[in-house]
Every structure is written in structure tokens, then in C-alpha cells.
Amino acid sequence: MDSCRRLVWMVCWLNLASLSLQGGSGSERGQCPGQGWTGQIFEENPRLVATDRSGERFEIGNPPNDSLSVLHIRGSPFELGRAHGTLLRSEIQTMYIRLFKHMEDQVIVALHLSALPDILGRSIARFIINAALDATYLLTIKDTPSRFIDEMIGLAQGAQVEYNDVVRIQMIPELLQASCSMLGSWGPATSASSNPGEGGGNGCGLYQLRALDWDLDAPIFDYQTIIYYHPADGNSFAIFTWAGFIGCVTGYSGRLGISEKVWLNHTGSSSRVGMPWHFLLRDVLQQTDNIDDAMRLMATTPRTCSILLGIGSRKDSKFVLVGFSSDTLDLYDDRNFTLITSSTPANESHQFPGVIYVDKYVQPSEDKCMPSVVQSCYGKLDEFTLLDMVAKQQTGALHTALYDFFSNNVLFSWAAKRLVMYVTLFQLRLTWVTTTAFKRTSFEGFLGCEEKILNDAERNSSKF
Numbered sequence: 001m002d003s004c005r006r007l008v009w010m011v012c013w014l015n016l017a018s019l020s021l022q023g024g025s026g027s028e029r030g031q032c033p034g035q036g037w038t039g040q041i042f043e044e045n046p047r048l049v050a051t052d053r054s055g056e057r058f059e060i061g062n063p064p065n066d067s068l069s070v071l072h073i074r075g076s077p078f079e080l081g082r083a084h085g086t087l088l089r090s091e092i093q094t095m096y097i098r099l100f101k102h103m104e105d106q107v108i109v110a111l112h113l114s115a116l117p118d119i120l121g122r123s124i125a126r127f128i129i130n131a132a133l134d135a136t137y138l139l140t141i142k143d144t145p146s147r148f149i150d151e152m153i154g155l156a157q158g159a160q161v162e163y164n165d166v167v168r169i170q171m172i173p174e175l176l177q178a179s180c181s182m183l184g185s186w187g188p189a190t191s192a193s194s195n196p197g198e199g200g201g202n203g204c205g206l207y208q209l210r211a212l213d214w215d216l217d218a219p220i221f222d223y224q225t226i227i228y229y230h231p232a233d234g235n236s237f238a239i240f241t242w243a244g245f246i247g248c249v250t251g252y253s254g255r256l257g258i259s260e261k262v263w264l265n266h267t268g269s270s271s272r273v274g275m276p277w278h279f280l281l282r283d284v285l286q287q288t289d290n291i292d293d294a295m296r297l298m299a300t301t302p303r304t305c306s307i308l309l310g311i312g313s314r315k316d317s318k319f320v321l322v323g324f325s326s327d328t329l330d331l332y333d334d335r336n337f338t339l340i341t342s343s344t345p346a347n348e349s350h351q352f353p354g355v356i357y358v359d360k361y362v363q364p365s366e367d368k369c370m371p372s373v374v375q376s377c378y379g380k381l382d383e384f385t386l387l388d389m390v391a392k393q394q395t396g397a398l399h400t401a402l403y404d405f406f407s408n409n410v411l412f413s414w415a416a417k418r419l420v421m422y423v424t425l426f427q428l429r430l431t432w433v434t435t436t437a438f439k440r441t442s443f444e445g446f447l448g449c450e451e452k453i454l455n456d457a458e459r460n461s462s463k464f
């Protein structure tokens with residue numbers, strides 16, 4: 001019954017961690033809230049569960065408690081949306097109902113509406129939520145390409161939900177703020193075994209880590225989904241998302257990887273008018289292949305909220321941090337990213353060439369955990385040390401993705417069934433990541449390390 005799941009590695013991380021500390025200062029002991037990673041990596045073939053004219057739905061993990069939906073969708077924007085909606089219809093319908101109810105609950109508490117009869121309090125709360133989300137839509141619609149509108153129309157038709165609700169759900173990230181961490185490492189920072197193309201580029205040795213922490217009460221938990229887009233125009237790419245949500249908060253195209261976090265201490269202005277940032281990040285994946293082109297696209301598009309954006313690039317064989325807001329688009333490299341992350345940037349901060357990291361706290365952050373792990377693992381950063389860092393920092397509760405540009409694999413972990421997660425998160429806080437299984441997802445259908453651009457026929461036939 002569990003025959004598709006193959007346990008590939010069961011790593012006793014503590015042993016490896018003590019090895020990797022040799023030669024290091026070992027100073028991260030005591031600097032980090034969590035213990036090291038002792039979890040497992042599962043490698044598993046997704047099971048086909050449904051097909052549609054322009055897509056397929058697969059599943060990984062064990063339903064109902066820890067499964068994840070994987071969609072492959074193709075075609076025009078409308079077809080992409082319709083396939084997404086059709087393949088996940090019942091999930092989208094129940095998620096939208098639960099998510100609106102969850103937001104209503106929060107508004108009821110915030111505005112002390114609980115003294116009112118439930119029905120009345122709830123309709124007032126819903127009215128306020130709709131008004132806020134609709135206003136966000138009106139401010140961004142002018143700068144939203146019609147492709148996204150067509151996709152949302154298709155999604156509403158496929159899932160048989162109201163178009164207005166589809167739009168409102170997409171607007172939520174424009175209103176909310178998540179605390180996350182990210183890291184990029186390449187070249188001299190990465191372990192030699194995963195860095196064979198010394199100086200040769202092609203993304204070899206480039207890792208990008210993305211850990212998302214968000215409202216753990218939100219019912220999006222149960223609807224985690226990976227959507228592989230195979231659009232009629234542009235690059236194929238995957239977003240790590242939730243049923244019925246089409247923006248990119250975490251995404252990978254084989255060419256570029258995307259990570260982001262809210263940029264709280266940004267002093268410049270923040271606008272609500274412009275293209276929703278999570279739509280723009282999707283266009284970065286779909287339309288660009290390298291950092292220069294990505295920066296150009298973002299520079300010429302009206303931007304909204306302030307976020308810190310991480311972009312890993314295969315062609316450039318590096319990762320950059322971007323300060324992104326309506327009036328700012330600043331690029332930081334491994335020499336000057338501490339201008340953002342430290343209130344006392346070192347004079348010569350090029351202490352660790354080939355690493356950029358932003359921890360989960362408000363920046364600038366004086367927390368010592370991430371720098372101490374980087375210090376003790378420098379030159380040996382690989383997937384194990386990076387997963388260890390996630391566990392030590394206790395980040396990535398909602399999901400964590402580790403893009404390995406060399407092997408073109410993504411390790412992905414997600415919060416499993418709420419009950420399980422609650423117990424492990426709040427009662428066994430120190431060891432929660434130990435119970436989180438990472439799933440390895442191959443992106444062979446996209447790009448390999450050897451710059452192999454697949455033609456259409458190859459791409460169609462090698463989905464995983």
C-alpha cells in the first residue's frame with residue numbers, strides 16, 4: 001500500500017553535524033534555538049490521480065494526512081487556470097470557504113465583534129475583508145497583465161467558484177506579511193563534491209534555501225500544492241503554493257529560483273498601486289533567464305509592497321538579494337548584503353565569499369544563529385548543512401524549499417496535517433523539523449546542469 005514510497009536515506013544528522021564541525025569553531029552551539037536536523041529524505045514517484053484536457057494531477061505522500069498535490073498544466077492562460085481549477089475543484093471550494101472563515105474569525109477578534117450575534121458579526125467581518133481585498137484589486141488591476149485575469153477566469157470556471165473570490169484570495173499576500181529566511185551559497189562556500197564545475201558556471205554548486213513561516217492557524221495547510229506551469233509562451237516553471245492560489249512566493253524554473261520575505265524596516269515608500277508582487281515574480285520565472293533580465297523586467301514594472309527578494313541564477317552561478325519596493329530596486333551581492341542584514345555593516349564584510357543569508361527576524365537582525373552556522377560550515381555548505389541550518393533556526397514551518405541547481409533537484413518539505421503539526425510545533429518545539437520529511441522532486445524536465453535546453457517533445461515526455 002505504501003509501495004511508491006522508497007526510503008532513500010535515513011540520515012542520523014547528529015553524526016554528520018559533528019563531523020562538519022571539525023575545524024569550525026563549533027560556536028553555533030548555544031547560538032541557535034533549535035537542534036540539528038534529524039529528519040529523512042524520501043524519494044517518491046508521484047501517483048497520477050486525475051487528468052484533464054490540459055493537465056494532470058499527481059499526488060505524493062500519504063493521504064489524507066501528509067499528502068501534497070502536484071499539477072502539470074499546459075496551454076494558454078485560460079487553459080492553465082481552467083485545468084488548475086478542474087483538477088483541484090473540491091479542494092479549492094473547501095479551502096476558499098475555510099480561509100474566508102479564518103479571516104472573519106481574526107477580524108471578529110480584532111474589532112471586538114464577538115459581542116454581536118454570530119451571523120451579524122460574521123457578515124460585518126466578511127464585508128470588511130471583501131472591501132480591503134477588492135480595494136487592493138482595484139489598485140493593481142491596471143498594472144496586472146490580462147494573462148493573469150484570463151487565468152483567474154479559467155480558474156473560477158474550472159473550480160466552479162465565484163470569480164470575485166478567486167481574485168480576493170490572490171490579493172491576500174498584498175495585505176499580509178510573512179517572516180521567512182533565505183540563503184544562497186555558491187562557489188567557494190559550497191562543498192567541493194557538489195561543486196565540480198569550478199569556475200565553469202552553469203549553476204554547479206549553487207544552492208538556494210527558502211524557508212516560509214506564516215500564520216500556522218491558516219487553513220492553507222491542508223491544500224499545499226506544487227504547480228508545474230508549461231505555458232504556451234516562455235519558460236516552464238514550478239510554484240510551491242496552495243490550491244487555488246496562482247502567485248509565486250516560492251518558485252523555481254531550473255534557470256532561476258525565487259525566495260522572498262517582507263522588508264519591514266524599509267524607509268522608502270510602499271505603494272498599493274502596481275502589479276501584485278507575487279504575479280511579477282511569476283513573470284520573472286516565466287520570462288527571464290538570468291539576473292540582469294530579471295532586474296530589467298522588475299525595473300520596468302510598477303511595483304507594490306516592500307519585500308526582500310532572493311534570486312538564484314543558474315547562468316550567473318550565483319545568488320543575489322534584491323531590496324524591492326515601489327520606489328527601490330537595489331541589488332546586493334555577497335560583499336554588501338550586510339547593509340540590509342546588519343545595523344553595523346562590517347567595513348570589509350566580504351568575510352564569506354559566495355554566501356548571502358537573511359534570517360527570519362526583522363532586518364537588520366543581530367541574531368547570531370545563521371552567521372554562526374555559515375561560519376562553521378563555510379566551504380562545506382551543502383544540502384545537509386543547509387537543512388541543518390533550517391532546523392537550528394526553527395524556520396520554514398509552513399514550507400521549506402532547497403533548490404540545488406547542480407542536480408536540478410528541489411528538496412521540499414511542508415507542514416503536514418494540522419493536528420500533527422500543532423503537537424510537534426508547540427509541544428516539541430526543539431525537534432519539530434526532525435519529524436518533517438523532505439521530498440525530493442526532480443526537475444529534469446526543465447534544465448540540467450549542462451545547459452541542456454530541452455525541446456518541446458523532450459519536455460513533454462519527461463515530466464519529473
Ligand SMILES: *[C@@H]1O[C@H](CO)[C@@H](O)[C@H](O)[C@H]1NC(C)=O
Binds near residue numbers: 063064065419
Ligand atoms: C491521520 O490523522 C488522524 C488525526 O490526527 C489520525 O487519527 C490518523 O491515524 C492519521 N492517519 C494516518 C494514515 O496517519
Ligand SMILES: *[C@@H]1O[C@H](CO)[C@@H](O)[C@H](O)[C@H]1NC(C)=O
Binds near residue numbers: 343363
Ligand atoms: C527595525 O524594526 C524594528 C521593529 O520593527 C525596530 O525595533 C528597529 O529599531 C528597526 N531598526 C531600524 C534600523 O530601523
Ligand SMILES: *[C@@H]1O[C@H](CO)[C@@H](O)[C@H](O)[C@H]1NC(C)=O
Binds near residue numbers: 330331332333335
Ligand atoms: C552592492 O555591490 C554591487 C556589486 O559591487 C553593486 O552593483 C551594488 O550597487 C551594491 N549595492 C548597493 C545597494 O550599494
Ligand SMILES: *[C@@H]1O[C@H](CO)[C@@H](O)[C@H](O)[C@H]1NC(C)=O
Binds near residue numbers: 347
Ligand atoms: C574602513 O575602510 C576604510 C577604507 O578602506 C579605512 O580607511 C578605515 O580605516 C576602515 N575603518 C575601519 C573601522 O576599519
Ligand SMILES: *[C@@H]1O[C@H](CO)[C@@H](O)[C@H](O)[C@H]1NC(C)=O
Binds near residue numbers: 075456457
Ligand atoms: C507538447 O505539449 C504542447 C502542449 O500540450 C503541445 O502543444 C505540443 O504539440 C507538444 N509537443 C510535442 C512535440 O509533442
